Amino acid sequence: MKHIYKKYIEHFNTNLLQCMVLGRGHNGVVYLLPDGKVIKVCFSEESCRGEYYILNKVNGNKYFPKVYGMNGNYMIRDYVGGICLRDYVKEYGFDRELALKVVSLLEEFDKLKFTKRDIRCKDIFVQPDGTLKVIDPKKCYSKERDFPRHLSKGFEKLGILDYFMEVVKEKRPKLYRRWFRKIREYIREISEEDD
Template identity: 55%
Template sequence: MNNCGLDLSECKFLGEGHHGKVFLRKDGKVIKICTTVRSCKSEYLILKKVDGSKYFPRAYKYEYLYMIRDYVGGECMRDYIKTHGLSKRLAINVIKLLEEFKRLHFTKIDIRCKDIFVESKERVMVIDPKGCYSRHKNYPAHLMKGLKNSMYLDKFLRVLKNERPKLYKEWILQNNLK
């Protein structure tokens, strides 16, 4: 038993981040044990609010320091693009994810590369949604910094400019990023 009273003996440890540890259950769902009640409740409420979006795992249960939610497979985008590069398809899927943030009325239109998981056919999913409705950012600064560090920012911006010229103008030109 852990400090939440959960028996994790039949669960597989998947990983650990700033906000908690994640374990895979036999039924294919995950248990995320959070470091604080506040971070756990906040993430759970965000996942419930965006329930039905194809970009977020479904949350099933919240108890004090842990939640049960769907498993997100694949590889974190930061690592994925190091070995596979940034294809046009992946860039478009990330742009669509950011458009989904707007559709969901997020006040933070940003995400870190490490919080995007790339699944088969370069489908993207969000893990660790934080500050989506409490922080204010009208363009994806953290994402662009991660892409710049991986040497793929220029390619991403070319795809953005060609596929979504209005967004390019809104994010890049209006924020003096180019």
């Protein structure tokens, strides 16, 4: 961990009280630091190590916030602006350009040799410049998942899955063939559960 972050570690609690909470999830709370970076304080050291391992491995990749270090149950990483894909789609809709950006993100998971080639809608952020970033990567190198299962569930809920798959079919026929049956099966399964 770099020297400049020592002050946050030494006077951790008092400093954090003055920081804005950016959000909280099942694993921790994320605060905005005065220098514009963020600190994620995890509820367990294990989940912190797991997430840090992934972010450190992909450090410098344009789709992920840079990490600067971790200590115990917390890590410092870059702030990601914009709004999550789910809220973005609800507000501004979904088009071909955005569909292709999501495809490129999933192709990046292949390049990074993730064993889990999946992501939740709420963990993709659309930044003000239109680029995408993943905020909360989990189990990318431990879980086996060869198609975007969570993502397709989210897209189905938003009513954009069929359109997304049309774009995939036209632009990436190979990917389409890899995903199509698995996605169809999975969507059928979850819709039967809902009945």
